[in-house]
Amino acid sequence: MSDAFVSLEDVTLSYGQTAAVPNLNLNIREGELIALLGPSGCGKTTSMRAIAGLLAPSSGRIIIDGADVTRTPANKRGIGLVFQSYALFPHLSAFENVAFGLRLKRLRETEIRAKTEAGMATVGLTGFEARKPGEMSGGQQQRLALARSLVMEPKVLLLDEPLSNLDARLRLEMRNELQRVQKDTGITMVFVTHDQSEALALADRIVLMRDGRVEQLGKPAELYAEPATAFAADFMGFENIFRAEGAALVSEQGRLALDFDAPAPFLAWRPSGVTVGDGRHSGRVVASSFAGAHREYVLESDLGQIKAEAPIETPEVPIGNSIVFDLPQSTARPLAA
Amino acid sequence: MSRLAIWTILGITLTFLIGPFLIVILAGASAGEALAFPPQGLSLKWYAKVFTVESFRASFALSMFLAIFGTLAALLLGIPAAYALHRYDLPGAETIRTIVAAPVIVPGIIVGLALLRYFVVPFDITITMALFVTHTALVMPYAVRVVSSSLNNLRADMEEAAVILGCTRLQAFTKVVLPNIRGGILAAFILGFVASFNEVPASLFLSGPGVRTLPIDMLSYMEITFDPSVAALSALLAFMSVAIVFIAERLLGFSRYV
Numbered sequence: 001m002s003d004a005f006v007s008l009e010d011v012t013l014s015y016g017q018t019a020a021v022p023n024l025n026l027n028i029r030e031g032e033l034i035a036l037l038g039p040s041g042c043g044k045t046t047s048m049r050a051i052a053g054l055l056a057p058s059s060g061r062i063i064i065d066g067a068d069v070t071r072t073p074a075n076k077r078g079i080g081l082v083f084q085s086y087a088l089f090p091h092l093s094a095f096e097n098v099a100f101g102l103r104l105k106r107l108r109e110t111e112i113r114a115k116t117e118a119g120m121a122t123v124g125l126t127g128f129e130a131r132k133p134g135e136m137s138g139g140q141q142q143r144l145a146l147a148r149s150l151v152m153e154p155k156v157l158l159l160d161e162p163l164s165n166l167d168a169r170l171r172l173e174m175r176n177e178l179q180r181v182q183k184d185t186g187i188t189m190v191f192v193t194h195d196q197s198e199a200l201a202l203a204d205r206i207v208l209m210r211d212g213r214v215e216q217l218g219k220p221a222e223l224y225a226e227p228a229t230a231f232a233a234d235f236m237g238f239e240n241i242f243r244a245e246g247a248a249l250v251s252e253q254g255r256l257a258l259d260f261d262a263p264a265p266f267l268a269w270r271p272s273g274v275t276v277g278d279g280r281h282s283g284r285v286v287a288s289s290f291a292g293a294h295r296e297y298v299l300e301s302d303l304g305q306i307k308a309e310a311p312i313e314t315p316e317v318p319i320g321n322s323i324v325f326d327l328p329q330s331t332a333r334p335l336a337a
Numbered sequence: 338m339s340r341l342a343i344w345t346i347l348g349i350t351l352t353f354l355i356g357p358f359l360i361v362i363l364a365g366a367s368a369g370e371a372l373a374f375p376p377q378g379l380s381l382k383w384y385a386k387v388f389t390v391e392s393f394r395a396s397f398a399l400s401m402f403l404a405i406f407g408t409l410a411a412l413l414l415g416i417p418a419a420y421a422l423h424r425y426d427l428p429g430a431e432t433i434r435t436i437v438a439a440p441v442i443v444p445g446i447i448v449g450l451a452l453l454r455y456f457v458v459p460f461d462i463t464i465t466m467a468l469f470v471t472h473t474a475l476v477m478p479y480a481v482r483v484v485s486s487s488l489n490n491l492r493a494d495m496e497e498a499a500v501i502l503g504c505t506r507l508q509a510f511t512k513v514v515l516p517n518i519r520g521g522i523l524a525a526f527i528l529g530f531v532a533s534f535n536e537v538p539a540s541l542f543l544s545g546p547g548v549r550t551l552p553i554d555m556l557s558y559m560e561i562t563f564d565p566s567v568a569a570l571s572a573l574l575a576f577m578s579v580a581i582v583f584i585a586e587r588l589l590g591f592s593r594y595v
Contacts, residue, residue, distance in 0.1 A: 052501060053501075054497055054500075054501075073500075074497075074500045074501055075500045075501070075502075075503050075504055075505060076503075079501065080501070081497075081498070081501045083494045083497070083498055085492060085494055087492060087494040087495045087497065087498035088495075088498075089495060089498075089499075089513055089517075090517060091516040091517050100499070100502055100512075101502035101503050104502065104503040104504060104508070105503065148502070149501075152502065152503075
């Protein structure tokens with residue numbers, strides 16, 4: 001498995017005068033399912049459009065499968081793209097949508113038929129050939145868009161927010177479907193998302209982006225357990241992120257003494273890493289909610305609000321009452337600025 | 338509002354909309370010799386006479402030619418214009434839209450006078466050619482407007498999807514954009530056709546001896562011969578317009594685009 005099936009080398013992408021992505025370096029491995037994750041405006045969609053050839057970089061190189069495609073137009077790149085809105089052709093039947101690209105390749109009619117039928121079977125749409133996209137549900141349209149890209153046997157398949165237009169149940173179904181298709185076909189997939197749970201669940205590796213740069217790149221478990229920066233920690237669900245000075249945490253509201261010296265400029269705790277009902281600090285409960293296996297509290301402390309979780313066995317502390325808590329060294333995640 | 342009031346308003350509205358139409362139909366069906374309402378007896382002789390008037394035949398042919406080819410020319414120019422205005426972030430796009438709409442905003446008399454004085458006379462252009470150019474310009478706003486609105490209903494990423502699947506830009510336009518704005522183009526054609534066919538003020542300036550559009554010909558016919566054949570012809574033309582719009586509505590839900 002090569003480490004650089006798709007490479008972006010010093011790629012700068014601009015809209016007019018503003019550089020949306022100033023200098024991106026990224027290597028995507030063959031056959032992996034990689035997620036470009038980040039908030040809106042972080043450059044993830046822009047980067048994906050550059051790989052597809054819909055946006056020409058103002059500098060840098062894009063290499064796919066050993067060939068420099070920086071100047072190759074989108075229609076000659078051999079890349080698939082599933083659009084967020086699916087971008088199906090409303091005037092064509094489902095069959096003709098899938099066959100669209102094959103017809104442009106001037107394949108024999110029998111071959112077009114065979115590939116289209118196989119493609120529709122892959123995504124479970126056999127029997128829907130004659131339907132128009134407008135007569136299909138959101139989930140079916142999504143799978144049709146996927147089939148339309150897959151039958152082209154692209155070197156890389158790009159997916160723009162593939163699950164964002166689906167309801168919760170369909171989203172889970174489609175997630176499994178994407179993983180299955182990826183394992184079956186071994187196709188290299190790059191998908192763009194702003195939803196960290198989606199990225200964590202689906203991707204082999206996650207590229208966390210911020211302001212057009214790669215903030216952190218790693219396996220989902222690495223990113224989840226060991227975010228490197230305050231931004232990454234925030235994105236990975238560390239609710240309590242504080243600036244540290246020596247053996248204390250400081251915020252605009254005040255400070256809180258720690259019983260250890262902070263090893264990094266920032267420290268973060270997940271709600272589950274905060275000890276409740278035992279410790280040297282005290283906070284007032286301002287919110288409390290039942291979450292199945294545990295109870296979630298929001299505590300008002302000298303430092304500001306702290307989110308904590310208590311085991312469901314412990315008695316509930318009413319809102320307004322004070323409770324003791326601790327921010328232990330063992331669950332603290334040190335973070336770079 | 339009471340039922341009576343609703344029916345009264347509906348009745349008055351319909352009277353004003355359809356009333357003149359009925360008067361013209363009946364006036365044309367008169368058995369008398371002069372244009373009058375109510376008609377003096379009923380007969381279809383004036384409807385028959387319409388087809389025997391030589392100048393009507395010639396001017397009908399000219400009007401048909403202008404309506405069909407003027408509108409086609411307007412679409413040929415208007416579709417790319419609408420596409421460019423829609424697709425690209427052009428500097429001064431709003432100004433261009435206003436200029437394109439100008440021929441329907443500026444009174445036809447002024448358009449006709451200006452064209453005659455500064456276009457037809459100095460360049461010594463034939464009357465047919467001048468009428469063709471004028472009708473093309475007058476129909477352009479309809480072409481651009483209606484095609485623009487159906488382009489607005491089209492998702493921009495469909496073209497990109499077509500390109501990713503291997504289309505050139507031109508193929509993406511012909512294979513994906515055009516089929517999806519087909520209804521709008523047809524609607525623009527019908528609107529343009531009707532507008533051109535009924536155009537009077539600008540054509541009035543440009544019509545010359547022996548070369549007249551049908552409405553102008555009808556005007557000058559009436560100045561000389563005050564018989565009911567003009568009413569009969571008007572009724573026939575109205576029926577033609579109604580038939581075109583009816584067929585268009587049936588075929589493609591015309592009213593969605595207008």
